[in-house]
Amino acid sequence: MSFATFYQRSIDEPSAFWTEQARRIDWHHPFSQVLDDSRPPFARWFVGGTTNLCHNAVDRWVATRGEQPALIAISTETNTEKTYSFRELHAEVNRTAAIMQSLGVGRGDRVLLYMPMIAEATFAMLACARIGAIHSVVFGGFASHSLASRIDDATPKLIVSADAGSRAGKILPYKGLLDEAIKLARHKPEHVLLVDRGLAAMDTVAGRDVNYAEQCQLHMDAKVPVTWLESNEASYILYTSGTTGKPKGVQRDVGGYAVALATSMDAIFCSKGGGTFFCTSDIGWVVGHSYIVYGPLIAGMATILYEGLPIRPDAGIWWSIVEKYKVTRMFSAPTAIRVLKKQPPELMQKYDLSSLQALYLAGEPLDASTSSWISSALGVPVIDNYWQTESGWPIMTIAKNIENKASKLGSPGLPMYGYKVRLLNESTGALCGANEKGVVVIEWPLPPGCLQTIYGDDQRCVATYWTTQMPDSGRPAYSTFDWGIRDEDGYYFILGRTDDVINVAGHRLGTREIEESISSHPNVSEVAVVGVEDKLKGQVAVAFVIPKVAESSAEGRGRLEAEIMRVVDQRLGSVGRPARVYVVGLLPKTRSGKLLRRSIQALCEGRDPGDLTTIEDPASLQQIKEALLG
Template sequence: MNYEAFYQKSIEKPQEFWREEATMIDWDKPFEQVLDYSSAPRTRWFTGGTTNLCHNAVDRWLPTQAKTPALIAISTETDSERTYSFEQLHSEVNQVAAMLLSLGVKRGDRVLIYMPMVAEAVFVMLACARIGAVHVVVFGGFAASSLATRIDDATPALIVSTDAGSRGKKVVNYKQLLDEAIGLSEHEVPQVLLLSRGLVSTAIVDGRDVDYDTLRQAHLGAHVPVTWLEANDTSYILYTSGTTGKPKGIQRDVGGYAVALAASMKYIFSGKPGEVFFSTSDIGWVVGHSYIVYGPLLAGMATVLYEGLPTQPDPGVWWRIVEQYEVSLMFSAPTAIRVLKKYPLENMQKYDTSSLRTLFLAGEPLDKGTSEWISNALGVSVIDNYWQTETGWPILGVATGANGKKVPAGSSGVAVYGYQVSIVDDATGAECAANEKGMIMIEGPLPPGCFQTIFRSDQRFIDSYWKQHGDRWLYSSSDWGIRDSDNNYYVLGRSDDVINTAGHRLGTREIEECIAGHEAVSEVAVVGVVDPLKGQIPIAFVVPRSLEHVADDAGRAALRDALSKQVDNRVGSFARPSAIHFVEMLPKTRSGKLLRRSIQAMCEGREAGDISTLENPEALQKIDTIISANHG
C-alpha cells in the first residue's frame, strides 16, 4: 500500500484503521468502541479498554529483551554515564512505585516533577504511569513564580525534586526555587520527595521533605503490580510553555496516547526493537514526554537521556554519543543545529556516525540552508516534522515506515495519517487554494494521542482551539502555512509572528529564511515592530558566521547591503528589514526556542515579559543596548 492509500484509509475509515493499529500495544481488557465522538469536538478513543503505559513501555519487553539497553543516562554536567537494561529499569520503576505508594499517592493523584535530566525523573514518570497517578512535569528552567502557578493549578499530592541541576557547569539550585515557589503558592504541598545529587547543601523542611535515597533503600526489590487504566483515564498534564496568566494544562489520555506513539515509532521514525533513539530535548517539554520517555520504550528501543549542552565539553559531544552508543535515530531542533553550524566540521567528522540513519528536526520552522548543511555533513536524511504540545505527536511529516515520499527542502512534510489537515482563510473559513497562505487547521475528530481537554478548564479548551462551521469542528493550530500543488505543507510561523507592513502580510519566517540563506549568516530573528506609517516594519537581528564580517563599519554596511538585496530579490523590497542589527547570540529558552516576542517587546519599548526559561540573559541585554543606542 502506498502512503496516499494508507493516509486515505485513516481519514475515510478511522475506526477500522485505528482498530488495527491498537494491536501494537497490550490490552488487559479489550476496548468496546474505537471512537466515541458524540460530544464533539471532544474525542474518546478505545472506550472500555484497559491498558497501562508503564507495562507497554517496560514490562512487555522483559520476556524478549530483558538484558538489552533501555535507558542511557548521560550527564556532561556531572561527568557520569549509566546504562539501564529493561530488567534494571523495571526494578527501579517498581521501587519508585512502592515509594510513591508509601507516601500515600493514590490512583488519579497528581505528582509534580521538578527535576533536571536525570534517570530518577524517568523512573518517577514511569512509576506514576504504573500506579495510575498523573504526572505533571514542570520544566526545570522555570522560575519560582512560574512554578508556583503550576503548583496551584495542579494541586499535587506530592512534589518530586532534587537539590540542584547544572547547566554549562553552573549549578542551578532547584531546592531553593522549589521552596520559594511553595511559599508563593496557595496550595499546601503535603510532601516533597527530594533526590540529593550532592551539588549544593539544602535546608530540609521537617515533616515535609523526604530523602529519596533513604526511602529507596526501604523498598529495594519491591514489586508493584500494574494498575490497569481505562483508555481515557488521564496519563499526564503538561503545561504549555510561555503562557501568561493562568497556565494551560494539556491533559492527555492513556490508551490513545500509547497507540499513537507506538504507531508513530513504526511509521514516522521507523524505529526497531534493540536500536538506540537519541532525542536532545528535555522531559519538561512534550518532545521529552513523547520521544525521550514513552515513544522509544514503547518500540523496545533504548533511549538516550542527556543532561548538558550541545557545545560542552566541546561541539562534538552529540556525535561522540552517536558513535559510542551506535545511535540509529536522532531527534533535535533546528536552533541547536544552527548553533553547531558555527563550529568547525572537524568536531563532527572525527566521530564515526555511520550508525545514524535519520535526523529528525522539529520545534520551529526548518530553513533549507540548515537542513542541507547538516544533511551533507552527516551524510544522512534530515526530515522535518511539525506538531504541538496539544497533539503529542507529528501532524505533518514524512511517514518513512509507510512508504512516505520525499518532500522538498523547506517543507514540513505532508499530512500525517489520522490528521485531516487543511489551510483555511481565517476570516471566511474557506479552504485556501494551493500556494495560498492561510491558517493550518485540522478537522475533528483529532486522532488518538491528542489532548483531551485543558485541565480544569474545558470551556477554555473549546474557546481557545476550536471553530465550528455547520456540523464540522476545526482545530486551529494558530500557525500560518501554505500547501503546494503536491500537498506538501510549509509552516510560516505563528499567527502572531505575521507582519502587516504597508498592506502586505508576510510571516517572519519568509524573511528569516531568506537572510539565513546568505553564506555569512549563522542565525537570524526577524520581528515586526509597530510603525505609525506602515503599521509594522520588520527588524532583523543577525548572528554572523564569523565576527570578522562585521568587525568594522565598512564590513557591517557591506553585509547589511548584501542581506537587504537578498530580501529584495527573493521576497520583494516591501519585505526588506528597516534595520539589520548584528549580535553574537540570540535569546533562547533552554529548549532552544527563540524569544521573538521578547525581542519584539523590547523593540517597541515594552517589558520583555516572562523570561523565566531564558538560557542566556546577556543576549537580551545586548539587544536592549543596541535598541537604546539606535533610539538615542
C-alpha cells in the first residue's frame, strides 16, 4: 500500500482506519464507539473500551518475553548500569504501585514526579498507570518557583523525588529545591516518596517524607492488579510553556495514546519486538514519555534510560552504548548531533554500529549540514520528525514502514495519518498554495493520542489552540503556532514560531516565563526576551532590560547581568537562563505600547528589523544595536 492511500484512508474513513490500528493493543473490554465528535473541538476515542498503559507496556510481555531486556538504565554520572527484564520490571512496578496504594493513592489521584533519569522514575510512571493514578513528570532542571506552580495546578496527593541528580559531575540537590517548592505552593502533598541515591544529604519531614528503599522491603512480593480504565480517562499531565507565563497542563488519555504509540512504533519507527530503542531525551519532556517509557515497551522492545551527557566521559559514549546493547533504533535531537559533530571522528568510528538501522531526530528544525554529516557518518537513514507536547507523537515525518519515501533536507516530511495538516494565510485566513508561507494548523478532530484538554481548564484549551476555523469546511482548526511552507510534492518545511515560545535545544520555553523571573530582580524596570538563532542549540534566549537605577559602567552592567542570571537559575532553573542580558535605556514599542519582539529578534540575528511605521521612538532600536555591538 502506498503511503498516500494509507494516509487518505485515515482522513476519509477514520473509524475503520483506527479500528484496525486499535487491534495492536490489548483491550479488557471492547470499545463501543471509535470516535465521539459530538463536542467540538474536543474528541473522544475508543469510547467505552477499557485498557491500561502499564498492562500493554509490561504485563502482556511477561509470558512471551519475560527474560528479554525491557529497561536498561545507564548513568555515566554515577558509573552504573542495570538491565531489567520484562519479568523484573513487572516486579518493580508492582512494588512501587503497592507503595503508592499504601500511601493512599488511587484512581484519578495525581502523582507528581520530580526525578532524575533513574530506573525508579520509570517504575513510578508505570505504577501510576497501573493503578489509574495520573502522573505529572516535572523536568529535573526546573527550580522551585516553576515546580511550585505545577504543584498548585496538579494538586498531587503524592510527590516522588530523589535526594539529587547529577550533570557533568555536578550534584544537583533535588530535595532542597522540592522542599522550597512545597513551602511556596498553596497545595501541600500528603506524602513525599524519596529515592536516596547517596549523592546529597537530605532533611526529612516527619510524617510526610517516606524512604523508597525501606518501603520496597515492605512490599517486596506485592501483586497489584491492573486497574482497567475507560479509554478517555486521563493518563498523565505534562506541563508545557505558554505565552501567558502560567504553564499549560497538557492532559492525555489512555486508550487513544496507547493505540497511537503502538501504531507509530510500527509505521514510523519500524520497530520490532526484541530490538533495542535508545531515545536520548529526558522523561520530563514528551519525547521521553512517548519514546523512552511507553512506546518502546508497548512494542515489546528494550528501552535505554540514559543519565549523562553525550560527551562524557568522552564523545564516544552514545556509540559505545549502541555497540554494547545492539541498539536498532535511535532517537535524539539536532542539538546533540551538532555537539557530536565537533568531536574527533574516531570516537564514533571505533565502535561497531552495525546493529543501528535508523536515527530519528526531533525537537527543533534539522539543518541540512548536520543531517548530511550524521547520515554519512552512520551510514543509516536519518529521519526528521516534527511534533509537539500537545500531539504526543509525530505530526510530520516519513512513515518508512508504510512506504520508503525519500526525505528532503530541511523538511520533517509529510503529514502523518490522522493529521489533516493545512497552511493558512495569517492575514486573510485563506488556504495557502504550494510554496506559500502560512500558519501550520490541523483540522479537527485531532487523531488518537493528542491532548484531550488543558488540565482543569477546557476554556483555556479552546482559547489557546482552537480560535481558528477552516475556510472551506468551517471546522475548528488547531494552531501549532508555527510558520510553515509546503512544496509542490507535499513536503512541509517549518519556519519558526508565530507566538512568543522559543525552542532551546528542543526545550520549549515561554518568553513570558523568563521575563517574569527577570522582572523579580529588584533593579529591573522592564524586560524583553526574544529567541535568537543559534548554530548549536537552534535558539537561545536573549534578554534586554531597563534597570530602575541606571548602570552607566561596563562593570555595573556586567554585575547586573550576572545577578539576573542567578535569579533565573533560582526561579526557572538553568534551562531558562538567557545566553545574554543586555542593559538598555529604551525598548522598541509601538505607539500602543506593544513590544516589537520581531524587530528585536531581527537585529539580534543581523537581519532587517522590518516595518517600523508604528514604532514609538526610533532611538530605542539604536539602543538595541549599540548594546549588541558592546
